[in-house]
Amino acid sequence: MILRRVARPLLASIFIYGGIGALRDAQGHAKVVEPFLNDTFDKVEGVLPEGVPRDPVTLVKIDAGVKIGAGLALATGKAPRLASFLLLGSLVPTTLATHRFWDIKEPAERQQQITQFVKNASLAGGLLLATADTGGKPSLGWRARRGAKKAAKRAEAVLPN
Template identity: 30%
Template sequence: MDILVLIGRILFAAIFLSSAVGHLTQTKMMAGYASSKGVPAAGPATFGSGLLLLAGGLSVLLGIWADLGALLLVIFLVPTAVLMHGFWKEKDPQTRQLEMINFQKDIALAGAALALFALIAHTGTDLGLTVTGPLFDID
């Protein structure tokens, strides 16, 4: 099971780490998009979310308090779904559909991150193939 969870962590973390690179290297462009969606302080929010993605993604990938890393990703994903992909605000059917897909993707990834959090926090040091054990303990 350890190797399957490791492969899952690698595959799961990849999307967040690549997104972190975009947030941190293209902050101005991404902040412009966030601003158009009504995100307050879009520049600092974009940079901060990039750091959140980087910390959460690396934590899950490397298995350094991976349970905490999974929670950091949830903290990114849920507000992003609501603030950036408010499909209910869109009038154009195509735009509405695209935003709904992105909203559902973010919510599904948040659910997966919560499941990963629970798995790691419950399994503890028995999981293996991590640098540290979990920060949280769920019995």
């Protein structure tokens, strides 16, 4: 459908653009998210495996790679539901790390961060829709239930009462 061919690249564009920007200035992005990461890692101490990277620059680069890769996949229609899910998984911590309006006292800056937070919440809504979009085909759940009913009818026809 033409709508998906237009909507997916539009939705994906902000993630691709943001991922490229994060790769170009990984150090700057890392400084912004470092307080959030430190708080988060303190709260989950002993829960995360040792192999999970904790360096903010590395995490920014991983997040940027996810945004670029999943954004390109969504834009081109390759595994769009998975791509949307990955972008959503990237958007939530990014939003919590970079738009912490509840910590800001200065009214103008606070209002700007509220606006960015709400914008990201709106993007999350679009990604949720894209995650659930089956492209006009029945969902896997529907197909599974239908297949089970057909199998049950066939078994009733073959097996004696």
